[in-house]
Amino acid sequence: MLNISDNNKTQLQSLDKYKTIQNLSNKVPYKILNRIITLISILGFAILFLPWTQNISGTGAVTTLKPNQRPQSIQSVISGRLEKWYVQEGDFVNKGDTILYISEIKEDYMDPNLVENTKNQVNAKKQSLESYGFKVTTLSNQIQSIKNEQKLKIEQAQNKIKQSVLKIKSDSIDLVAVKTTVKIANTQYNRSLQLNNEGLKPLSDVEEKRLKLQEADAKIITQENKLLTSKNEYINSKVEINRINAEYAEKIAKTQSDQYTALSNQFDTEAQVSKLENQYVNYSIRNGLYYIKAAQSGYINRALQSGIGETIKEGTPIVTIMPAEYDIAVETYVNPIDLPLLSTGTKVRVWFDGWPTIVFSGWPDISYGTFGGKIVAIGNFISPNGRYRVLIAPDQSEAKWPKQLSIGSGAQTIALLKTVPIWFEVWRNLNGFPPNYYTTTTTETNPKK
Template identity: 70%
Template sequence: MLHLSDQKHTQPHILERYSAVRNLGNRSHYKVLNRIILALFIIGIIVLFLPWTQNISGSGAVTALKPNQRPQTINTVIAGKIEKWYVQEGDLVKKGDTIIFLSEVKEEYFDPNLLQNTKNQVDAKKMALGAYGDKVKALNSQITALERERSLKHQQAENKIKQSFLKIKSDSMDFEAVKTQVKIAATQSERSIQLQKEGLKPLTDVEEKRLKLQDAQAKLITQENKLLTSRNELINAKLEFDRLSAEYEEKISKSSSDKYTAMSSQFDAEAQLSKLENQYANYSIRNGMYYITAPQDGYVNRALQSGLGETVKEGVPIVSIMPAVYELAVETYVSPIDLTLLKKGEKIRVWFDGWPTIVFSGWPDMSYGTFGGRIVAIENFISPNGKYRVLIAPDKDEDPWPKQLSMGSGAETIALLETVPIWFEIWRTLNGFPPNYYQSEKPVTAKK
């Protein structure tokens, strides 16, 4: 120091000149205070080594465990106009009870006999489909009859061809026989002429032999004509066989064409019938959508649409319903840094808003008014509030949750982790470290 000032520091023995200062050390309660401070210091040191349960805190609300037990809104399926209300807010409704009645607002559904008219169209198309089926059956029968007739005609033509062939063979044999007779008659005529020249035969015998020769030649010509006629009949029979084949092929082809035309009409009628039946089913279902009913037992919370004659569109919410039977659960939100420390099935301590509670987060056994729970689901995507959602169900091994809890009431949660000394927890908190990752001890298997 520079010691710029000439004044010296006050020495301690200077204060002892005053009686007030000398009496301070003689008072007994200051000695007690010193002992108390020393005891508190020792107790503080001991407290630092007491066990502390690390935990993850979260806040949320009471909800239902199953999705179908949570509050829901009932929406309109079709556009319509509100005609009548059957309930009011706070009413208990059973499954299937009518809530509201809507009337039609689209012009294509204004016809009051629309369903019956569509049903008549379906019946008419069924009759047309049956008529096409009968026509196909009749054409099948006609084709079968033509094929049978063609077979018989073919047999008849084949028989005629065989007859013509046999007749040709018979006429050929007769023709050959007549040719032989002509040769014999010619030989006899030449012999008679030679003998008549020699004077051994009279002229009358020669003329007789010449007459026989001419008669044989005439028979030869006649028999040749018969043979040619038989051959011509064979050709005609073959031509008739081919003509019958072509004729019946044409008839069968025409019947088959008519059959396929009828089948095409039948398939088209089936498509139109399916379309009409689909349309009829849609109209029937739409008629049932004019009355909006309760999907399950519950209480009418709030009417989201009001008045009469008001037009609503498809998918517009009409009323909100709270299910009458539900299982309580708590949805809480934890920070992303704590998400990896939670596992499905872990125990959670829960306390509810409005319920008398004394909570010691580090000493759960000393807490009062908390209830046990277990993690049943952990959301894998972050929520809009920047935290992860965790669903907690009541722990069956502990006391049941209060029946007076209402859906949506606030809740606080504590997830219990590893037990550490208090000094470690203070040190961890001051340094901003996360809690220790707790893992249940498992038997370690010896490696081979």
């Protein structure tokens, strides 16, 4: 202050000079009240330094640890009409027990002998397939026989060619021999004619030589015809080989065509057999689907379909069943701001609806009726309620959870974090900070000597 005004007072005046104050201070009840207020103030200030366990609270319900242990609905794989119920609500069923019998409503499967008729069709097609196999084998043997016959025919034709060649040579030699005979006969005739002119030979001898010459000339023509015939036979033998190749090639091609047709029919029959076998298996399995059975042992909770004679479609839920054996757990939901503080294995305190409980969130040691648990799974995607799902299993190191717990009952959880003074917790809540969010990192240094 600048102390400009004369009325400024640097010290407060004592109130003891007033009578009212003197009277109040002299009365005993007011002295006691002052002492109580002072003690409460001191006690409240001391409480601010007491330890407080930070926590993250959540609400949820009792569930099972494994998905296959949770309540499930049994559905019908095929459409049908309700014919007979074998259970009622509350019954215990073992795995494989029949729950309901339904009858067929589709006209494609109403034949009572459908499976047997399909089996007969499969057997008939298999026999047809075997027949095509035998036909293919027979045609293969026939092709081999034709090839063997072709080989023999060609060898026979080749032998004829060799014979024709040899005959041509023989006829050629005979032709040369005949020409030599003609030449000799001509020489003898000329000599006889000259001797006859000289009077040394008779005319009869000349005529005899002329006759021999004419016979020799006739033999030349005959031998030349034989030679030409032999050459024609040689040419015919070569033509015969080409004819044999063409003839047997046509036979083989026709037989192979029949074989490929048989193979095509065989493959087509194999496809038909596979299709019929598939239908046979499907029909056999469908016959077993008329009896709806329990997938696992458990209790029938509720019948979702009722009555006799009603029709249902495939995939329609029939009943809900609760497994007899399950590992209990709790699913709870936490705020997104608290999610980074949780991790798998974090200790959690759980209390259930209907069980007597006294809970002090900041002092878990003095709480009553809570059970130990630990986090086994944390959701990676936010739930429709705007929170994240956390799955909690019983802590094996603590007391077991009650056996009387039923699936779906309510539960509340507290995840225990760091222990801090109460004044720090009050200050954190007033500022809206999350619990145990800021961590202090300390680095240890090893000084070298």
